[in-house]
Amino acid sequence: MGIVLLIVGLAVGAAICYIVVTNQSNDRVQDAKRQIESAKSQAKQITDEAKKAADTSKKEAILEAKEKILQLRQTSEAQDKQRKDEIHMLENRLVQREESLDRRNDSLDHREHQLSSFQGQLDRRKNDLDKLESKKTAELERIASLTKDQAHDELLNKVRKESVGEEAKILRDSEQRVRAQADKTAREIVSTAIQRCAADQAGEITVATVHIPSDDLKGRIIGREGRNIRTFEQVSGVSLVIDDTPETVVLSSFDPVRRETARVALENLIADGRIHPARIEEMYKKAESLVQERVREAGEQAAFDTGIHDLHPELIKTLGALRYRTSYGQNVLQHSIQVAALCGVMASELGMDPAPAKRAGLLHDIGKAIDHQVEGPHAVIGADLARRYGEKPEIVHAIEAHHADIEPNTVLDVLVQAADAISAARPGARRESAENYIKRLEKLEEIANAHEGVERTYAMQAGRELHVMVEPEKISDAQATVLAHDIAKQIEDEMEYPGQVRVVVIRESRAIDTAK
Incomplete structure (x- = not known):
């Protein structure tokens, strides 16, 4: 368009x-x-x-x-x-x-x-x-003239009697088989380790005594209106006991390092003769420096003796504090050195590297140096301390497991446990108070006497052996084997003791007649 x-x-x-x-x-x-x-x-x-x-x-x-x-x-x-x-x-x-x-x-x-x-x-x-x-x-009750419960008990008793013999046989076979496989090697390793290691022991105390030249010094130590003794206790944290004991002053504290520091300070004050609050503080500071130096030297010497040269300075210091700590009469530092040596020997016998074993053995009780300051088992405290200062996980685990606070799962754990037990259980290594000793013997006899068929019980060899006399008409030979096993198991579960306790069940049958 x-x-x-x-x-x-x-x-x-x-x-x-x-x-x-x-x-x-x-x-x-x-x-x-x-x-x-x-x-x-x-x-x-x-x-x-x-x-x-x-x-x-x-x-x-x-x-x-x-x-x-x-x-x-x-x-x-x-x-x-x-x-x-x-x-x-x-x-x-x-x-x-x-x-x-x-x-x-x-x-x-x-x-x-x-x-x-x-x-x-x-x-x-x-x-x-x-x-x-x-x-x-x-x-059935009418025919058998027994109630249901009575029939049940009778059946159980019959089965129990029939199984006792089999149980004893199984126990004997198991013990013989295990002993045949393990006893020879274990005895060789342990005996070799014990023969090559030893340590001095010291008494376990919570007090220290200081000798003074004359009782006249007691008044000077107390001071006017007690100002000297109050100052000393406040500065040191140690209780000072002055009683009628001639020419003796007693220092009491659960902290062994603090107690030793107070002892050195008091001896220096007595030697100096000038006892007043200012002098007390001055002498205590000097004694504290001296004791800390001794602690460090003791730790370094322990590390040198065991061939361990790369410990953290704080671990060396804590280890040296064990010099003034004892357990059941056994010096803990000497015990630790001995455990380290035992671990090293047994590790060598097993074809292992002895260095980690010695290290774990030396540090296994390090928690005892501070267990009065921190709550918890000393094995756990020691493991935390070692972990904090860079120790390897296997060393930390061995320290924490040596009293089964956690499950041991390595050969190193078992070595430390075994060496600790050997060092503590060897004759003369530890001692206990008479009261605890008597209680332990009474507990052993009480456990054995609680079993049916036991006539008399005797704790022997300082509580390391328990002889159990049974009634022959109530306990058979097979039942005697089972009874020994049951008593030993109950002792393991209910008691704490150094070393081992051997249970001997004695069954004696006598036939007596008279010729006329």
Whole structure:
């Protein structure tokens, strides 16, 4: 349409130009008019043709649009139909599932009703069986003239008597087999270690005595209105006991290092002769420096003696403090050195590296140096201390496990336990007070006497051996073996003691007659 109008415009323009040109010539006016009329006619014709072409294009476009609309409608109707079909199928499935669930629900209700019926039948049958069992038990009691409990006890006694012999045989076989496999090697290792190690011992005390030249010094130590003794106790943290004991003053404290420091300070004060609060504080500081130096030297010497040269300075200092600590009369530092040597010997005999074993043995009781300051078992305290100062995990574990505060799970753990027991149990290593000794012997005899058939009990060899006399008519030979095992096991569970306790069960039968 636009092209047609453009053509028409061009034609009109050309005609106008032509007219303008022809106006100059009067002769050509008529021809121009005719040409203008002709041009108008042609322009009109072209315009009509253009309109007809535009109408034709418009109709074709409308038809094409209608066809597309029809196609889209058909596609939409097809999709709508497909969706309706799918929805219809889903509705059918849901209906089917609902019907299936209804059928299942009905089936479950039916089964529940059946189970309820079966439960009722079972309850009735159980009641019937209980009644029959009661009748049967009553009839058996009437025939056997025994109650149910009496029959049960009699059966158990019979089974127990029959099993005693088998139990004794199993125990003997097990002990012989274990001893055959382990005794020879263990004895060689332990005896070699014991022969190569020894340590001096010291008495266990919580007090220290200081000798004074004369009893006149007691008054000077006490001071006017007790100011000297109060100052000394406040500065040292140690109790100072002054009684009627001639030429003796007693220092009492559970901290052995503090007690030793107080002893050195008091001896220096007595030697100096000037006893007053200011001098007491001065002498105590000097004594404290001296004792700390001795502690450090003792720790370094212990590390040198055992061949361990890379301990943390704090561990060396704590180790040296064990010089003034004892356990059951055994000096703990000497005990630690001995345990280190024992661990090293046994590790070498087993083909292991002796260095870690010595290290664990030397440090195993280090917690005893501070267990009066921190709560908890000394093995756990020592393990925490070693861990804090960079000891290896296997060393820390061996320290913590040497009294079974945790489960031992390495050869090193067992070596430290064994060396600790050997050092503590060897003759003369430890001692205990008379009161504790008597209590331990009484407890041993009490445990044995509590068993049926025991006639008399004697604790011998300072409590290391227990002789148990039994009544021969009540205890057989097989039962004697079981009794010895039971008593030993009960002693292990209920008592604490150094070394081991040997249990000997003696069964003696005598036949006596008189010739007349």
